[in-house]
Amino acid sequence: MVRRSSVSYLDRLYASLTYLLPIAAVVIFGAFLFIQFPPLLIVFLPVIKLNQILSISIIDFISIRFVTWFCVFIFVVRSYKVNHFTRFNAMQALLLDIVVALVGAIAELLSVILGKVAFFPFLLQIIASVTFLGITAAFAYSVFQCIRGKYAEMPVISDVAYYQVR
DSSP states (O other): OOOOSOOOHHHHHHHHHTTHHHHHHHGGGGHHHHHHOHHHHHHTHHHHHHHHHHTOEEETTEEHHHHHHHHHIIIIITOTTSOHHHHHHHHHHHHHHHHHHHHHHHHHHHHHHHTTSTTHHHHHHHHHHHHHHHHHHHHHHHHHHHHHTOOOOOTTHHHHHHHHOO
């Protein structure tokens, strides 16, 4: 992707911070890996604490995560006063968060349909671990690219994010 303007260090920081939403959402999928690799739990402890804070309910079904998600979408992605680099990365982070939510919904649906099948726990473990590792890799790559001041290119996600922040 072509650079639209220079990227300041503050814009790089803001763009990197938006990726805390998907990494905090996916940390619950890492439970199986945390049991098998206890040092991994220590590395992700701050993210687990952030997930606990974001999961606090304000009103019945409205959590801090929900409010944060819409604030980022309305005040960052849809604001033309914000640098394109920050808006693009914010939209990409929100799309990764949507992917995590969709995988969670699919896992719930599969547990209703296949809950009694003998191999279902193994299937659930594979789905959760792959989702955790994939979103963690996307997080690391995206934050690294943000720090460098470059656009993080991910198939499909980047295209959709680009169309949303034109």
